[in-house]
Amino acid sequence: MILEGMRILITGSSRGIGAAIARLAKKNGAKVILHGKKESAALKSLSTELGSEYVTCDVSDEQEVRAVVLGLEEKGENIDVLINSAGINLSKPFLEQSGESWNETFMVNVMGTVNFSKAVLIKMLQREKGRIINISSIRGYQNTSGSPAYAASKAAIINLTASMAKEFAPSILINAVAPGFTNTEMTRQTMTERTKRQISEIPVGRLAEPEEIAEVALFLASEKAKYITGQTIIVDGGYSLKR
Numbered sequence: 001m002i003l004e005g006m007r008i009l010i011t012g013s014s015r016g017i018g019a020a021i022a023r024l025a026k027k028n029g030a031k032v033i034l035h036g037k038k039e040s041a042a043l044k045s046l047s048t049e050l051g052s053e054y055v056t057c058d059v060s061d062e063q064e065v066r067a068v069v070l071g072l073e074e075k076g077e078n079i080d081v082l083i084n085s086a087g088i089n090l091s092k093p094f095l096e097q098s099g100e101s102w103n104e105t106f107m108v109n110v111m112g113t114v115n116f117s118k119a120v121l122i123k124m125l126q127r128e129k130g131r132i133i134n135i136s137s138i139r140g141y142q143n144t145s146g147s148p149a150y151a152a153s154k155a156a157i158i159n160l161t162a163s164m165a166k167e168f169a170p171s172i173l174i175n176a177v178a179p180g181f182t183n184t185e186m187t188r189q190t191m192t193e194r195t196k197r198q199i200s201e202i203p204v205g206r207l208a209e210p211e212e213i214a215e216v217a218l219f220l221a222s223e224k225a226k227y228i229t230g231q232t233i234i235v236d237g238g239y240s241l242k243r
């Protein structure tokens with residue numbers, strides 16, 4: 001059990017990649033704390049399935065996030081590993097994306113990661129240990145499908161991961177995973193003819209399953225990754241090689 005006894009909080013774990021990370025973490029001995037924006041049926045059902053508690057808040061709201069983390073810490077539940085998986089893709093071509101939509105994308109994808117990281121870092125620094133794993137995207141490296149706000153927000157995560165890693169080493173290790181096209185609700189909702197063509201060009205010949213992203217995120221949480229910090233690991237079936 002590579003995560004035995006570790007308390008892992010996974011934002012956006014009601015479904016998709018976050019839920020897959022939660023299931024795998026539990027299987028590997030971690031104490032999992034689930035999180036969703038709202039108290040959805042999916043979140044409650046996963047909580048029952050794993051026997052894990054859940055918290056809810058909008059990641060873009062710094063006060064709400066702080067209150068959730070403080071509430072856990074007051075119960076003695078200090079976070080050993082934070083995985084920032086909550087995210088949105090309000091996919092639009094550049095000229096069609098409103099300022100409001102740019103703002104929402106950055107508030108959730110970037111500030112959500114900042115807010116949760118800030119909240120858990122206070123205790124992590126006191127305890128002189130901790131891991132943070134951010135979920136970026138291959139779109140953070142290159143715009144693959146006409147959603148510049150999403151791509152720019154995911155590029156920000158790659159940079160944020162590196163700068164935070166430098167600031168908080170050696171006690172806190174901070175890394176990211178950049179998934180390619182993954183079989184989740186987000187991919188289904190943003191599917192276009194262009195996306196289908198891009199998926200057909202993936203060298204390994206298929207979408208990633210969320211569990212395949214979870215394996216890498218949890219490797220970064222484990223003792224095996226104790227000499228890695230500031231890195232973003234691409235998990236995309238070779239898609240980014242073709243450019």
Ligand SMILES: NC(=O)c1ccc[n+]([C@@H]2O[C@H](COP(=O)([O-])OP(=O)(O)OC[C@H]3O[C@@H](n4cnc5c(N)ncnc54)[C@H](OP(=O)(O)O)[C@@H]3O)[C@@H](O)[C@H]2O)c1
Nearest residue numbers: 012014016017036037038058059086087137181182184186
């Ligand atoms: N799917 C892909 O192909 C792909 C590829 C690369 C990177 N990623 C990244 O991987 C992460 C997970 O993606 P996914 O495909 O698993 O997405 P998903 O299935 O759409 O799930 C999104 C999760 O984020 C939560 N969330 C969204 N907005 C939130 C907010 N304002 N506050 C709190 N929670 C919020 C949702 O909670 P509720 O259920 O309560 O709404 C849900 O748990 C995202 O950061 C995404 O950008 C995905």
